[in-house]
Amino acid sequence: MNEEIVREVLEFRKNRKWEQFHNPKDLAISLSIEASELLENFQWKTSEEALDLKKEHIADELADVLIYAIYLADALDVRLEDVIRDKLAKNEQKYPIEKAYGRKDKYTDL
Numbered sequence: 844m845n846e847e848i849v850r851e852v853l854e855f856r857k858n859r860k861w862e863q864f865h866n867p868k869d870l871a872i873s874l875s876i877e878a879s880e881l882l883e884n885f886q887w888k889t890s891e892e893a894l895d896l897k898k899e900h901i902a903d904e905l906a907d908v909l910i911y912a913i914y915l916a917d918a919l920d921v922r923l924e925d926v927i928r929d930k931l932a933k934n935e936q937k938y939p940i941e942k943a944y945g946r947k948d949k950y951t952d953l
Contacts, residue, residue, distance in 0.1 A: 883904075
C-alpha cells in the first residue's frame, strides 16, 4: 500500500487522539462490521444492480474497510506490504498456475 496514504490515515487518527481506542480486538471487530456494511450494499441485488444503485456507498464502505485494515496493521506493528507479499507467496504454493488457472476450486480440491 502506498506509504503516503498510510501516513495520511494514521495522521487523521492521531489528530483526533483516537489511538487510545484502537486495540487489536476492537479494530478487528470494527473491520468486520465495516466489511458487513460493504456487503449490505449487495444484499438482494445482482452485482450489476448494486453497482448501478450504490457504487458511491460501496466505495465509501470499501474505504472504511481499508482504513481499519491500516489501523489494525499499525496496532500489530506489521507492514501491509510485507503481510500481503507473505500471503501471496503462500497462495502461490497453494494455487500454482498450472493447477489453478481459470478454476475457482479451493486448493485442497485442485
